[in-house]
Amino acid sequence: MNDAAPAPTPAPAPRRRARVRAPELIGKGGWLNTGGKEITLADLRGKCVVVDFWTFCCINCLHVLDELRELEEKHRDTVVIIGVHSPKFVHEAEHAAVVDAVERYEVHHPVLDDPELATWKQYAVRAWPTLVVIDPEGYVVAQHAGEGHAHAIAKLVEELEAEHGAKGTLRRGDGPYVAPEPVASDLRFPGKALLLPSGNLLVSDSTRHQLVELAADGESVVRRIGSGERGFAGDSFSEPQGLALLPDGRVVVADTVNHALRVLDLETGAVETVAGTGRQWWQGSPTSGPALEVDLSSPWDVAWWQGKVWIAMAGVHQLWTWDPAEGTVEVAAGTTNEGLHDGPAAEAWFAQPSGLAAAGDRLWIADSETSALRYVHPTDTGYAVTSTVGTGLFDFGHRDGDAAQALLQHPLGVTALPDGSVAVCDTYNHALRRYDPATGQVSTLATDLREPSDAVLVGDDIVVVESARHRLTRLRLPEEAVRVDAVAHRTRRAATEVAPGTLRLDVVFRAPSGQKLDTRYGPSTRLLVSSTPPELLAGGDGAGSDLFRELALNPDVTEGVLHVSAMAASCDDDPANEYPACHVHQQDWGVPVRVTADGASRLPLVLAGMDDEG
Numbered sequence: 001m002n003d004a005a006p007a008p009t010p011a012p013a014p015r016r017r018a019r020v021r022a023p024e025l026i027g028k029g030g031w032l033n034t035g036g037k038e039i040t041l042a043d044l045r046g047k048c049v050v051v052d053f054w055t056f057c058c059i060n061c062l063h064v065l066d067e068l069r070e071l072e073e074k075h076r077d078t079v080v081i082i083g084v085h086s087p088k089f090v091h092e093a094e095h096a097a098v099v100d101a102v103e104r105y106e107v108h109h110p111v112l113d114d115p116e117l118a119t120w121k122q123y124a125v126r127a128w129p130t131l132v133v134i135d136p137e138g139y140v141v142a143q144h145a146g147e148g149h150a151h152a153i154a155k156l157v158e159e160l161e162a163e164h165g166a167k168g169t170l171r172r173g174d175g176p177y178v179a180p181e182p183v184a185s186d187l188r189f190p191g192k193a194l195l196l197p198s199g200n201l202l203v204s205d206s207t208r209h210q211l212v213e214l215a216a217d218g219e220s221v222v223r224r225i226g227s228g229e230r231g232f233a234g235d236s237f238s239e240p241q242g243l244a245l246l247p248d249g250r251v252v253v254a255d256t257v258n259h260a261l262r263v264l265d266l267e268t269g270a271v272e273t274v275a276g277t278g279r280q281w282w283q284g285s286p287t288s289g290p291a292l293e294v295d296l297s298s299p300w301d302v303a304w305w306q307g308k309v310w311i312a313m314a315g316v317h318q319l320w321t322w323d324p325a326e327g328t329v330e331v332a333a334g335t336t337n338e339g340l341h342d343g344p345a346a347e348a349w350f351a352q353p354s355g356l357a358a359a360g361d362r363l364w365i366a367d368s369e370t371s372a373l374r375y376v377h378p379t380d381t382g383y384a385v386t387s388t389v390g391t392g393l394f395d396f397g398h399r400d401g402d403a404a405q406a407l408l409q410h411p412l413g414v415t416a417l418p419d420g421s422v423a424v425c426d427t428y429n430h431a432l433r434r435y436d437p438a439t440g441q442v443s444t445l446a447t448d449l450r451e452p453s454d455a456v457l458v459g460d461d462i463v464v465v466e467s468a469r470h471r472l473t474r475l476r477l478p479e480e481a482v483r484v485d486a487v488a489h490r491t492r493r494a495a496t497e498v499a500p501g502t503l504r505l506d507v508v509f510r511a512p513s514g515q516k517l518d519t520r521y522g523p524s525t526r527l528l529v530s531s532t533p534p535e536l537l538a539g540g541d542g543a544g545s546d547l548f549r550e551l552a553l554n555p556d557v558t559e560g561v562l563h564v565s566a567m568a569a570s571c572d573d574d575p576a577n578e579y580p581a582c583h584v585h586q587q588d589w590g591v592p593v594r595v596t597a598d599g600a601s602r603l604p605l606v607l608a609g610m611d612d613e614g
Contacts, residue, residue: 023122029113035178046171049134056101067150083111091428146587152512194243218472242301254299288330303356312353348385359416371396397488406442413454425452497599507547510609536560
């Protein structure tokens, strides 16, 4: 008797397609990291080119930047990585903000600033991040959406090197990257801050991979903690962010790119890893257990609440907890689906939770990608999640007034105030906002703060981390709000026009060369579909193991967003290998759609490979 789950039904065999010449790389913002030179595809002929469509708000994009570092180093004489910055938020279309992001995240390859999504549209990209591989003769040979594709691209690059080396069409040598001049300052893109019992301030100096203790003036450096080099051994950090004081006087640190929690002994300066393995969590990995044996994913902030450390796990859109007494971690809220959905903690959806603040029976959350202020609170049966400001992934802006219609833009920090209200670091609006639960009103406390990412109370003042000005700024908490002109935005992406009736959804996945779908433990693929509003779909929503789905569109709803989450697992296709290397490929899409009579009846989303029906 065979108890193994059946393999997913394959999609119909694709027809061969003609080779596609890569469209030119154009962007109104121009080029960064090239020494002022503009780059054309003709300049890149002879190289294997990997085009990375990214935006700096997106945690998945930041994961891919880290995935590409090894490829970039190993194949630097044959591979050129080109970042195409394609903004979601209005702030991300500002050229100065892109310049900052390239330095902040140590992007060591040329970047095209494409604020109007011109190249995004030419390449028919539908999701952040998307990687497109162009061969040395200028043809598109692969497309990958989401994370987990570095091994596949590395394998493809080796094949391209061999093929074009033999043909004489491979050109070795340095690429077009020109490093910018370093800038001297005490802090460089600081992330979070913490008021210490001594009255000093501890700051995560994220781009320099250190913690910095400042005197009470917020300016004088007392000491630096960490090697200053990206790493996980000893006292090294990798883009640390959140800080929280433990009851025993030590400090817990969200070591974001190391996917770990570290603890700092303020007296000795010793750093200890208390949670995480240094590896990124993937679907199917354990979600609870001994803290040092469970993978985490981009912890962005931490807070002591309800006897545990709560973790804003930005990388998987969840909240986790670490119990220092038991030495364990577990998921506390969220499903890993990206979006805004309230209710019981286990059913809630988040989108890159990035700021936490404990206040009595509420844990406040800055949920950055939904531009929302939310909170967790205990119930008779556990915990629940409630939103106060924000409506979803695609609506944002700067609007005060009643919380139900107020707007934020990608907030990263939240601070509980003495009067029971909450200050929000409204990062992409360069503002400090306030929400008052007693009145349900949102106001603006201060403007002209460059990408504020956190704030701490110091006496009657509030000290704001101005991340993009590389400093802490002390403000007197104002008694009256600042008046601002209201502005509302929606995401810059155009809606996909689809035909009424039945829409065929195809998630395109081709296993990397030398690999096959991993069916040893059941179906190797997963597809989850939902919509906003839910009424958009009359049928076809829910979970399944096939990577295609027939969606029935509600004739009474003419526009909305399709939420598609896909996962595929592949392993080395070598029967002689007892321990094959396996990889998980995953991506979430939010696809704005508009129903029109002449719209498409098929929606292809490329997870890996090429859409041969396109």
